[in-house]
Amino acid sequence: MSNFDGLEVLNLLEELEDIIENSSSIPLSNKVLINKEEVLDLIRQIRIKLPDEFKRAEWIKQERQRILLEAQQEAEMIIKEAEQKIKEMVSESEIVKKAEKTAAEIISTAQANAKEIRLGSREYADELLAKIESQVSEILETIKRNREELKGNK
Structure with a gap:
């Protein structure tokens, strides 16, 4: 700071x-x-x-959008990789059943991971913004008190 x-x-x-x-x-x-x-x-x-926290607020806003976009792209890549693995595993009946089960698990895991990444980035941005909001409130309260004191001294 x-x-x-x-x-x-x-x-x-x-x-x-x-x-x-x-x-x-x-x-x-x-x-x-x-x-x-x-x-x-x-x-x-x-x-x-x-304080730097005020200056970082704008950066956090922009960074949050970038993090969410990266999380979505990563989720899409994971899903595409899972779909590719499914296609590669399909050949015989027993292999097909195993491939379908594995693919479903991979897609489920990929979707859960993507959701976790999105939620984590939102929580991180929200925590930072809450901290800055608190600090801004404290500063504004100090300014209000000082102005009231100044008005009382006139």
């Missing part, structure tokens, strides 16, 4: 609030004119200060 400095992030957020609150308002609306580059620069600074 990176060196997360919540105070620096709060200061940057306060600076962003000040820019918005002190910007010229557009008459008859709740809208204000802001310096786009100044606000974007503050947002970039905040993003740099955020």
Whole structure:
């Protein structure tokens, strides 16, 4: 985890609030004119200060899709290999019966393995996202408390 400095992030957020609150308002609306580059620069600074978990959340989302796709491809390959083995084993009556039984077991195992791989990758992604969600909630609670304290000190 990176060196997360919540105070620096709060200061940057306060600076962003000040820019918005002190910007010229557009008459008859709740809208204000802001310096786009100044606000974007503050947002970039905040993003740099955020923990790596925030940055990994997007990667996890993309990685989850890749893992699921790989699991499906692996399952299809296992099933194709099982079907190929069935074709190779078919020749005589006794061999055919044994081949059908073995093939059914291989397909069943392949399907179970594929399901296990898919479930495992989903659980892994879900665990990571739950951890990040928890950390984000804690950070948001800290920010809310600090803002409330600041409002109380005015």
